[in-house]
Amino acid sequence: MTAGEGGVRATARIGARPDGRGGTALPTLEGEGPLALRRTRASGSEARVMLVGAMSGPLGGDHFTVEAEAAQGARLHFGSAAATIALPGQAKGEARYDVRLTVAEGAELHWMPEQLISAKGSELCVTTRVDLAAGARLVLREEQVLGRANEEPGRLTSRLTVRLDGRPLLDQELSCGPGAPGGWDGPAVLAGHRTLGQLVVVRPEFAQRPVEARLLGEYAALTPLAGPGVLVTALAPDALHLRRTLDEALSTLG
Protein backbone atom coordinates (compact mmCIF):
# COMPACT_ATOMS: atom_id res chain seq x y z
CA MET A 1 0.00 0.00 0.00
CA THR A 2 1.18 3.50 -0.71
CA ALA A 3 -0.39 6.64 0.68
CA GLY A 4 0.66 9.88 -0.92
CA GLU A 5 -0.91 13.21 -1.64
CA GLY A 6 -2.85 11.56 -4.45
CA GLY A 7 -4.62 9.17 -2.08
CA VAL A 8 -4.16 5.54 -1.10
CA ARG A 9 -3.27 2.83 -3.60
CA ALA A 10 -3.97 -0.69 -2.47
CA THR A 11 -4.34 -4.08 -4.10
CA ALA A 12 -5.79 -7.37 -2.86
CA ARG A 13 -5.10 -10.63 -4.70
CA ILE A 14 -6.61 -14.07 -4.44
CA GLY A 15 -5.57 -17.14 -6.38
CA ALA A 16 -7.64 -20.31 -6.01
CA ARG A 17 -6.89 -23.83 -7.28
CA PRO A 18 -8.06 -27.35 -6.45
CA ASP A 19 -6.21 -28.73 -3.41
CA GLY A 20 -6.22 -32.29 -4.78
CA ARG A 21 -8.42 -33.55 -1.93
CA GLY A 22 -11.75 -32.32 -3.26
CA GLY A 23 -11.44 -28.81 -1.87
CA THR A 24 -10.04 -25.49 -3.03
CA ALA A 25 -6.67 -24.12 -1.89
CA LEU A 26 -5.70 -20.46 -1.86
CA PRO A 27 -2.01 -20.26 -2.78
CA THR A 28 -2.41 -16.49 -3.10
CA LEU A 29 -4.23 -14.50 -0.44
CA GLU A 30 -2.75 -11.03 -0.19
CA GLY A 31 -4.57 -8.06 1.26
CA GLU A 32 -3.16 -4.60 1.72
CA GLY A 33 -4.10 -1.60 3.86
CA PRO A 34 -7.82 -0.98 3.53
CA LEU A 35 -8.28 -4.24 1.59
CA ALA A 36 -7.73 -6.97 4.18
CA LEU A 37 -8.70 -10.55 3.28
CA ARG A 38 -9.91 -13.27 5.64
CA ARG A 39 -10.39 -16.89 4.75
CA THR A 40 -13.62 -18.15 6.33
CA ARG A 41 -14.99 -21.63 6.83
CA ALA A 42 -15.09 -23.59 3.58
CA SER A 43 -18.34 -24.99 2.30
CA GLY A 44 -17.85 -28.37 0.57
CA SER A 45 -15.36 -27.97 -2.26
CA GLU A 46 -15.68 -24.19 -2.16
CA ALA A 47 -13.15 -21.86 -0.50
CA ARG A 48 -14.65 -18.74 1.05
CA VAL A 49 -12.91 -15.40 1.37
CA MET A 50 -14.16 -12.21 2.96
CA LEU A 51 -12.93 -8.74 2.11
CA VAL A 52 -12.69 -6.86 5.40
CA GLY A 53 -12.56 -3.08 5.23
CA ALA A 54 -9.74 -1.99 7.55
CA MET A 55 -10.14 1.72 6.79
CA SER A 56 -12.93 3.86 5.42
CA GLY A 57 -13.08 4.69 1.80
CA PRO A 58 -12.41 4.82 -1.03
CA LEU A 59 -11.90 8.55 -0.62
CA GLY A 60 -11.18 10.99 -3.43
CA GLY A 61 -7.84 10.14 -5.05
CA ASP A 62 -7.71 6.56 -3.72
CA HIS A 63 -7.18 3.69 -6.13
CA PHE A 64 -8.18 0.22 -4.95
CA THR A 65 -7.73 -2.94 -7.00
CA VAL A 66 -9.13 -6.37 -6.21
CA GLU A 67 -7.97 -9.33 -8.28
CA ALA A 68 -9.22 -12.88 -8.01
CA GLU A 69 -8.36 -15.82 -10.19
CA ALA A 70 -9.93 -19.27 -10.08
CA ALA A 71 -7.84 -21.93 -11.80
CA GLN A 72 -9.35 -24.94 -13.56
CA GLY A 73 -11.59 -26.87 -11.19
CA ALA A 74 -11.39 -24.34 -8.32
CA ARG A 75 -14.48 -23.01 -6.54
CA LEU A 76 -14.21 -19.64 -4.83
CA HIS A 77 -16.83 -17.63 -2.97
CA PHE A 78 -15.69 -14.06 -2.41
CA GLY A 79 -17.73 -11.58 -0.39
CA SER A 80 -17.24 -8.50 1.75
CA ALA A 81 -17.91 -8.01 5.44
CA ALA A 82 -19.54 -4.60 5.12
CA ALA A 83 -20.79 -2.06 2.62
CA THR A 84 -18.23 0.05 0.79
CA ILE A 85 -18.83 3.76 1.23
CA ALA A 86 -17.43 6.18 -1.32
CA LEU A 87 -16.65 9.42 0.52
CA PRO A 88 -15.21 12.75 -0.53
CA GLY A 89 -11.52 12.99 0.31
CA GLN A 90 -8.96 15.68 0.91
CA ALA A 91 -7.11 14.63 -2.22
CA LYS A 92 -8.49 16.08 -5.42
CA GLY A 93 -10.07 13.99 -8.07
CA GLU A 94 -12.10 10.86 -8.26
CA ALA A 95 -11.44 7.58 -6.54
CA ARG A 96 -11.06 4.37 -8.55
CA TYR A 97 -12.08 0.87 -7.60
CA ASP A 98 -11.11 -1.84 -10.08
CA VAL A 99 -12.18 -5.46 -9.75
CA ARG A 100 -10.56 -8.04 -12.03
CA LEU A 101 -11.91 -11.59 -11.96
CA THR A 102 -10.56 -14.46 -14.03
CA VAL A 103 -12.23 -17.85 -14.13
CA ALA A 104 -10.80 -20.89 -15.93
CA GLU A 105 -12.69 -23.71 -17.61
CA GLY A 106 -14.53 -25.83 -15.06
CA ALA A 107 -13.93 -23.27 -12.29
CA GLU A 108 -16.61 -21.35 -10.43
CA LEU A 109 -16.41 -17.91 -8.87
CA HIS A 110 -18.99 -16.11 -6.78
CA TRP A 111 -18.33 -12.38 -6.29
CA MET A 112 -20.95 -11.22 -3.80
CA PRO A 113 -19.84 -7.98 -2.17
CA GLU A 114 -22.08 -5.90 0.08
CA GLN A 115 -23.55 -2.64 -1.23
CA LEU A 116 -21.57 0.23 -2.64
CA ILE A 117 -22.85 3.47 -1.13
CA SER A 118 -22.16 6.68 -3.01
CA ALA A 119 -22.09 9.42 -0.34
CA LYS A 120 -22.70 13.07 -1.07
CA GLY A 121 -19.69 14.83 -2.56
CA SER A 122 -17.85 11.63 -3.42
CA GLU A 123 -16.56 10.84 -6.91
CA LEU A 124 -15.96 7.19 -7.66
CA CYS A 125 -15.29 5.25 -10.83
CA VAL A 126 -15.76 1.49 -10.47
CA THR A 127 -14.78 -0.99 -13.15
CA THR A 128 -15.53 -4.67 -12.80
CA ARG A 129 -14.06 -6.84 -15.50
CA VAL A 130 -14.61 -10.57 -15.62
CA ASP A 131 -12.79 -12.86 -18.02
CA LEU A 132 -14.38 -16.27 -18.27
CA ALA A 133 -12.94 -19.21 -20.17
CA ALA A 134 -15.41 -21.38 -22.09
CA GLY A 135 -17.01 -23.66 -19.50
CA ALA A 136 -16.44 -21.29 -16.55
CA ARG A 137 -19.18 -20.51 -14.04
CA LEU A 138 -19.95 -17.17 -12.44
CA VAL A 139 -22.34 -15.60 -9.95
CA LEU A 140 -21.78 -11.88 -9.54
CA ARG A 141 -23.82 -9.38 -7.60
CA GLU A 142 -23.44 -5.61 -7.57
CA GLU A 143 -25.63 -3.23 -5.60
CA GLN A 144 -25.41 0.55 -5.67
CA VAL A 145 -27.00 2.83 -3.10
CA LEU A 146 -27.08 6.44 -4.25
CA GLY A 147 -26.60 8.53 -1.13
CA ARG A 148 -26.94 7.61 2.53
CA ALA A 149 -30.34 8.18 4.18
CA ASN A 150 -31.96 11.36 2.87
CA GLU A 151 -28.74 12.46 1.24
CA GLU A 152 -27.93 13.47 -2.32
CA PRO A 153 -25.76 10.90 -4.08
CA GLY A 154 -22.18 11.47 -5.06
CA ARG A 155 -20.91 11.05 -8.60
CA LEU A 156 -20.68 7.38 -9.48
CA THR A 157 -19.65 5.68 -12.68
CA SER A 158 -19.79 1.92 -12.64
CA ARG A 159 -18.89 -0.29 -15.60
CA LEU A 160 -19.43 -4.01 -15.60
CA THR A 161 -17.83 -6.04 -18.38
CA VAL A 162 -18.07 -9.80 -18.67
CA ARG A 163 -16.16 -11.57 -21.43
CA LEU A 164 -16.62 -15.23 -22.22
CA ASP A 165 -14.08 -17.14 -24.30
CA GLY A 166 -12.59 -13.87 -25.53
CA ARG A 167 -15.88 -12.31 -26.63
CA PRO A 168 -18.03 -9.75 -24.84
CA LEU A 169 -21.06 -11.23 -23.09
CA LEU A 170 -22.19 -8.19 -21.10
CA ASP A 171 -21.02 -4.60 -21.05
CA GLN A 172 -22.99 -2.04 -19.06
CA GLU A 173 -22.07 1.29 -17.57
CA LEU A 174 -24.16 3.39 -15.24
CA SER A 175 -23.32 6.99 -14.62
CA CYS A 176 -25.22 8.97 -12.03
CA GLY A 177 -25.09 11.82 -9.55
CA PRO A 178 -24.17 15.49 -9.90
CA GLY A 179 -22.39 16.14 -13.19
CA ALA A 180 -23.47 12.86 -14.79
CA PRO A 181 -24.79 13.01 -18.37
CA GLY A 182 -28.31 14.47 -18.48
CA GLY A 183 -31.40 12.39 -17.85
CA TRP A 184 -29.73 9.91 -15.44
CA ASP A 185 -32.47 10.41 -12.86
CA GLY A 186 -35.25 10.75 -15.42
CA PRO A 187 -37.94 8.42 -16.76
CA ALA A 188 -35.63 6.46 -19.09
CA VAL A 189 -32.87 5.64 -16.61
CA LEU A 190 -33.56 5.64 -12.85
CA ALA A 191 -36.80 7.64 -12.46
CA GLY A 192 -35.86 8.75 -8.96
CA HIS A 193 -34.82 5.33 -7.66
CA ARG A 194 -31.84 5.45 -5.31
CA THR A 195 -31.02 1.76 -5.10
CA LEU A 196 -30.17 -0.51 -8.00
CA GLY A 197 -28.49 -3.79 -8.56
CA GLN A 198 -27.28 -6.35 -11.06
CA LEU A 199 -26.94 -10.08 -10.73
CA VAL A 200 -25.04 -11.96 -13.42
CA VAL A 201 -25.11 -15.74 -13.61
CA VAL A 202 -23.11 -17.59 -16.24
CA ARG A 203 -23.41 -21.38 -16.57
CA PRO A 204 -22.39 -23.52 -19.55
CA GLU A 205 -25.68 -25.44 -19.38
CA PHE A 206 -27.65 -22.28 -20.24
CA ALA A 207 -26.39 -22.80 -23.81
CA GLN A 208 -28.51 -25.96 -24.10
CA ARG A 209 -31.33 -24.86 -21.80
CA PRO A 210 -31.77 -21.11 -22.18
CA VAL A 211 -33.56 -19.29 -19.37
CA GLU A 212 -36.64 -17.35 -20.44
CA ALA A 213 -36.95 -13.64 -19.76
CA ARG A 214 -39.26 -12.80 -16.89
CA LEU A 215 -40.38 -9.82 -14.90
CA LEU A 216 -39.71 -9.62 -11.19
CA GLY A 217 -42.19 -6.86 -10.42
CA GLU A 218 -42.48 -3.51 -12.18
CA TYR A 219 -38.85 -2.49 -11.67
CA ALA A 220 -36.84 -5.66 -12.13
CA ALA A 221 -36.33 -8.17 -14.90
CA LEU A 222 -34.39 -11.35 -15.47
CA THR A 223 -33.07 -11.40 -19.00
CA PRO A 224 -31.14 -14.05 -20.91
CA LEU A 225 -28.00 -12.61 -22.51
CA ALA A 226 -26.81 -13.42 -26.02
CA GLY A 227 -24.79 -16.33 -24.64
CA PRO A 228 -24.97 -18.76 -21.69
CA GLY A 229 -25.68 -16.11 -19.09
CA VAL A 230 -28.49 -14.15 -17.49
CA LEU A 231 -28.66 -10.67 -16.04
CA VAL A 232 -31.07 -9.52 -13.38
CA THR A 233 -31.47 -5.75 -13.38
CA ALA A 234 -33.39 -4.29 -10.46
CA LEU A 235 -34.34 -0.87 -9.16
CA ALA A 236 -35.69 -0.71 -5.63
CA PRO A 237 -36.87 1.73 -2.97
CA ASP A 238 -34.15 0.54 -0.55
CA ALA A 239 -31.27 -1.90 -0.11
CA LEU A 240 -33.42 -4.46 1.71
CA HIS A 241 -35.96 -4.75 -1.11
CA LEU A 242 -33.17 -4.88 -3.64
CA ARG A 243 -31.37 -7.73 -1.88
CA ARG A 244 -34.60 -9.67 -1.59
CA THR A 245 -35.30 -9.30 -5.33
CA LEU A 246 -31.80 -10.43 -6.31
CA ASP A 247 -31.79 -13.34 -3.82
CA GLU A 248 -35.16 -14.55 -5.07
CA ALA A 249 -34.04 -14.32 -8.67
CA LEU A 250 -30.91 -16.35 -7.88
CA SER A 251 -32.92 -19.02 -6.07
CA THR A 252 -35.27 -19.44 -9.06
CA LEU A 253 -32.27 -20.31 -11.22
CA GLY A 254 -31.71 -23.37 -9.02
Place this chain on the structure above:
Amino acid sequence: MSRAALLVLADGRFPAGGHAHSGGAEAAVKAGRVSGAGSLEEFCRGRLHTAGLVAASLAAGAVLGLDPVELDGAADARTPSPALRTAARRLGRQLMRAARATWPSAELDALAREFPKGAHQPVVLGLAARAAGLGAEDAAYCAVYESVSGPASATVRLLSLDPFDATGVLARLAPDLDRVAHQAVEAARCALVNGVDALPAASAPLLEISAEVHAAWPVRLFAS
Protein backbone atom coordinates in the same frame (compact mmCIF):
# COMPACT_ATOMS: atom_id res chain seq x y z
CA MET B 1 -21.05 11.59 -52.99
CA SER B 2 -23.27 14.32 -51.72
CA ARG B 3 -23.82 15.22 -48.12
CA ALA B 4 -27.49 15.52 -49.01
CA ALA B 5 -27.45 11.71 -48.80
CA LEU B 6 -27.55 12.33 -45.03
CA LEU B 7 -30.97 13.93 -45.42
CA VAL B 8 -32.19 10.88 -47.32
CA LEU B 9 -30.84 8.47 -44.69
CA ALA B 10 -32.07 10.53 -41.71
CA ASP B 11 -35.50 11.27 -43.18
CA GLY B 12 -38.28 9.77 -41.09
CA ARG B 13 -39.87 8.73 -44.40
CA PHE B 14 -36.87 6.62 -45.40
CA PRO B 15 -38.55 3.21 -45.61
CA ALA B 16 -36.68 1.52 -42.76
CA GLY B 17 -39.57 0.75 -40.44
CA GLY B 18 -38.58 3.04 -37.56
CA HIS B 19 -42.11 4.48 -37.24
CA ALA B 20 -43.33 1.18 -35.73
CA HIS B 21 -41.07 1.59 -32.69
CA SER B 22 -41.45 4.04 -29.80
CA GLY B 23 -37.97 3.67 -28.29
CA GLY B 24 -39.47 2.76 -24.94
CA ALA B 25 -41.89 5.71 -24.90
CA GLU B 26 -45.02 3.53 -25.01
CA ALA B 27 -44.05 1.67 -21.82
CA ALA B 28 -43.01 4.93 -20.12
CA VAL B 29 -46.31 6.62 -21.03
CA LYS B 30 -48.34 3.67 -19.77
CA ALA B 31 -46.41 3.68 -16.47
CA GLY B 32 -47.07 7.40 -16.10
CA ARG B 33 -43.39 8.32 -16.26
CA VAL B 34 -43.90 10.33 -19.43
CA SER B 35 -46.98 12.54 -19.22
CA GLY B 36 -46.13 15.70 -21.14
CA ALA B 37 -43.44 17.71 -22.87
CA GLY B 38 -41.30 18.13 -19.73
CA SER B 39 -41.06 14.45 -18.86
CA LEU B 40 -40.70 13.56 -22.55
CA GLU B 41 -37.64 15.81 -22.68
CA GLU B 42 -36.07 14.13 -19.65
CA PHE B 43 -36.89 10.72 -21.11
CA CYS B 44 -35.25 11.64 -24.42
CA ARG B 45 -32.23 13.17 -22.69
CA GLY B 46 -31.67 9.98 -20.71
CA ARG B 47 -32.10 7.79 -23.78
CA LEU B 48 -29.78 10.01 -25.81
CA HIS B 49 -26.91 9.81 -23.31
CA THR B 50 -27.22 6.04 -22.93
CA ALA B 51 -28.71 4.03 -25.83
CA GLY B 52 -28.18 6.99 -28.20
CA LEU B 53 -24.47 7.30 -27.38
CA VAL B 54 -23.92 3.56 -27.74
CA ALA B 55 -25.81 3.39 -31.06
CA ALA B 56 -23.95 6.42 -32.43
CA SER B 57 -20.55 5.02 -31.49
CA LEU B 58 -21.39 1.67 -33.11
CA ALA B 59 -22.56 3.43 -36.27
CA ALA B 60 -19.50 5.69 -36.35
CA GLY B 61 -17.28 2.67 -35.76
CA ALA B 62 -18.82 0.87 -38.74
CA VAL B 63 -18.17 3.91 -40.96
CA LEU B 64 -14.55 4.03 -39.81
CA GLY B 65 -14.07 0.41 -40.82
CA LEU B 66 -14.28 -1.49 -37.52
CA ASP B 67 -15.29 -5.12 -38.09
CA PRO B 68 -19.12 -5.12 -38.33
CA VAL B 69 -19.35 -8.64 -36.86
CA GLU B 70 -17.37 -7.53 -33.83
CA LEU B 71 -19.54 -4.41 -33.57
CA ASP B 72 -22.65 -6.58 -33.65
CA GLY B 73 -21.24 -8.64 -30.76
CA ALA B 74 -20.53 -5.43 -28.85
CA ALA B 75 -24.14 -4.33 -29.46
CA ASP B 76 -25.43 -7.66 -28.09
CA ALA B 77 -23.33 -7.27 -24.92
CA ARG B 78 -24.69 -3.75 -24.45
CA THR B 79 -28.31 -4.88 -24.86
CA PRO B 80 -29.26 -7.28 -22.04
CA SER B 81 -32.98 -7.17 -22.86
CA PRO B 82 -33.83 -9.84 -25.43
CA ALA B 83 -36.87 -7.77 -26.48
CA LEU B 84 -34.52 -4.90 -27.36
CA ARG B 85 -32.07 -7.19 -29.15
CA THR B 86 -34.92 -8.55 -31.25
CA ALA B 87 -36.17 -5.04 -32.02
CA ALA B 88 -32.65 -3.87 -32.95
CA ARG B 89 -32.18 -6.82 -35.35
CA ARG B 90 -35.62 -6.37 -36.90
CA LEU B 91 -34.87 -2.69 -37.48
CA GLY B 92 -31.46 -3.64 -38.83
CA ARG B 93 -32.99 -6.02 -41.34
CA GLN B 94 -35.51 -3.43 -42.53
CA LEU B 95 -32.81 -0.78 -42.84
CA MET B 96 -30.64 -3.28 -44.71
CA ARG B 97 -33.34 -3.82 -47.35
CA ALA B 98 -33.85 -0.11 -47.88
CA ALA B 99 -30.13 0.68 -47.86
CA ARG B 100 -29.16 -2.07 -50.31
CA ALA B 101 -31.83 -0.85 -52.72
CA THR B 102 -30.69 2.75 -52.31
CA TRP B 103 -26.89 2.46 -52.10
CA PRO B 104 -25.84 -0.97 -53.40
CA SER B 105 -22.64 -2.07 -51.69
CA ALA B 106 -20.62 -5.26 -51.34
CA GLU B 107 -20.14 -4.53 -47.63
CA LEU B 108 -23.89 -4.35 -47.03
CA ASP B 109 -24.33 -7.59 -49.04
CA ALA B 110 -21.70 -9.31 -46.90
CA LEU B 111 -23.31 -8.15 -43.64
CA ALA B 112 -26.74 -9.30 -44.87
CA ARG B 113 -25.27 -12.74 -45.61
CA GLU B 114 -23.63 -12.88 -42.18
CA PHE B 115 -26.84 -11.96 -40.35
CA PRO B 116 -29.86 -13.26 -42.33
CA LYS B 117 -32.17 -12.34 -39.42
CA GLY B 118 -30.72 -8.86 -39.25
CA ALA B 119 -27.68 -7.26 -37.66
CA HIS B 120 -28.07 -4.64 -34.93
CA GLN B 121 -29.54 -1.51 -36.54
CA PRO B 122 -26.68 0.91 -35.66
CA VAL B 123 -24.15 -1.38 -37.37
CA VAL B 124 -26.29 -1.47 -40.52
CA LEU B 125 -26.76 2.30 -40.24
CA GLY B 126 -22.99 2.80 -40.20
CA LEU B 127 -22.41 0.60 -43.23
CA ALA B 128 -25.32 2.27 -45.05
CA ALA B 129 -23.77 5.68 -44.35
CA ARG B 130 -20.44 4.36 -45.63
CA ALA B 131 -22.13 3.04 -48.77
CA ALA B 132 -23.76 6.45 -49.27
CA GLY B 133 -20.35 8.10 -49.09
CA LEU B 134 -21.07 9.70 -45.72
CA GLY B 135 -18.67 10.04 -42.79
CA ALA B 136 -18.56 8.81 -39.21
CA GLU B 137 -19.96 12.07 -37.89
CA ASP B 138 -22.91 11.89 -40.29
CA ALA B 139 -23.77 8.37 -39.10
CA ALA B 140 -23.42 9.44 -35.46
CA TYR B 141 -25.77 12.38 -36.00
CA CYS B 142 -28.26 10.07 -37.67
CA ALA B 143 -28.14 7.67 -34.70
CA VAL B 144 -28.42 10.30 -31.97
CA TYR B 145 -31.30 12.00 -33.74
CA GLU B 146 -33.14 8.70 -34.18
CA SER B 147 -32.65 7.96 -30.48
CA VAL B 148 -34.85 10.94 -29.57
CA SER B 149 -37.05 11.54 -32.62
CA GLY B 150 -38.62 8.08 -32.33
CA PRO B 151 -39.86 8.55 -28.74
CA ALA B 152 -40.93 12.15 -29.49
CA SER B 153 -43.13 11.29 -32.46
CA ALA B 154 -44.49 8.19 -30.70
CA THR B 155 -45.48 10.34 -27.72
CA VAL B 156 -47.46 12.65 -30.01
CA ARG B 157 -49.61 9.63 -30.89
CA LEU B 158 -49.66 8.06 -27.42
CA LEU B 159 -50.54 11.17 -25.42
CA SER B 160 -52.06 13.32 -28.16
CA LEU B 161 -49.18 15.65 -27.31
CA ASP B 162 -49.16 18.82 -29.41
CA PRO B 163 -46.69 18.15 -32.27
CA PHE B 164 -45.31 21.67 -31.78
CA ASP B 165 -44.41 20.74 -28.19
CA ALA B 166 -42.72 17.54 -29.33
CA THR B 167 -40.69 19.44 -31.92
CA GLY B 168 -39.77 21.98 -29.27
CA VAL B 169 -38.39 19.14 -27.14
CA LEU B 170 -36.19 17.99 -30.04
CA ALA B 171 -34.96 21.53 -30.64
CA ARG B 172 -34.04 21.98 -26.97
CA LEU B 173 -32.06 18.73 -27.13
CA ALA B 174 -29.98 19.97 -30.08
CA PRO B 175 -26.91 21.02 -28.01
CA ASP B 176 -26.92 17.61 -26.29
CA LEU B 177 -27.25 15.91 -29.68
CA ASP B 178 -24.14 17.76 -30.88
CA ARG B 179 -22.20 16.76 -27.79
CA VAL B 180 -23.18 13.10 -27.91
CA ALA B 181 -22.50 12.81 -31.66
CA HIS B 182 -18.99 14.20 -31.16
CA GLN B 183 -18.41 12.01 -28.13
CA ALA B 184 -19.48 8.96 -30.16
CA VAL B 185 -17.11 9.72 -33.05
CA GLU B 186 -14.26 10.30 -30.62
CA ALA B 187 -15.00 6.96 -28.94
CA ALA B 188 -15.14 5.19 -32.31
CA ARG B 189 -11.75 6.66 -33.27
CA CYS B 190 -10.39 5.50 -29.93
CA ALA B 191 -11.78 2.00 -30.63
CA LEU B 192 -9.79 1.90 -33.90
CA VAL B 193 -6.69 1.90 -31.71
CA ASN B 194 -7.89 0.15 -28.54
CA GLY B 195 -10.45 -2.28 -29.92
CA VAL B 196 -14.22 -2.47 -29.91
CA ASP B 197 -14.34 -3.04 -26.13
CA ALA B 198 -13.36 0.62 -25.73
CA LEU B 199 -16.71 1.77 -27.14
CA PRO B 200 -19.13 3.34 -24.66
CA ALA B 201 -21.49 1.00 -22.78
CA ALA B 202 -23.81 3.59 -21.19
CA SER B 203 -26.93 1.83 -20.01
CA ALA B 204 -30.42 2.83 -18.91
CA PRO B 205 -31.80 0.23 -16.48
CA LEU B 206 -35.40 1.36 -16.91
CA LEU B 207 -35.27 1.14 -20.71
CA GLU B 208 -34.12 -2.47 -20.41
CA ILE B 209 -36.63 -3.44 -17.72
CA SER B 210 -39.55 -1.62 -19.39
CA ALA B 211 -38.78 -3.22 -22.74
CA GLU B 212 -39.49 -6.59 -21.11
CA VAL B 213 -42.65 -5.22 -19.45
CA HIS B 214 -43.79 -3.90 -22.85
CA ALA B 215 -43.00 -7.15 -24.69
CA ALA B 216 -45.29 -9.01 -22.26
CA TRP B 217 -48.36 -6.91 -23.11
CA PRO B 218 -50.95 -8.72 -25.22
CA VAL B 219 -51.83 -5.56 -27.18
CA ARG B 220 -49.59 -2.61 -27.97
CA LEU B 221 -49.45 0.22 -30.45
CA PHE B 222 -45.70 0.05 -31.08
CA ALA B 223 -43.39 -2.93 -31.60
CA SER B 224 -40.95 -1.69 -28.93
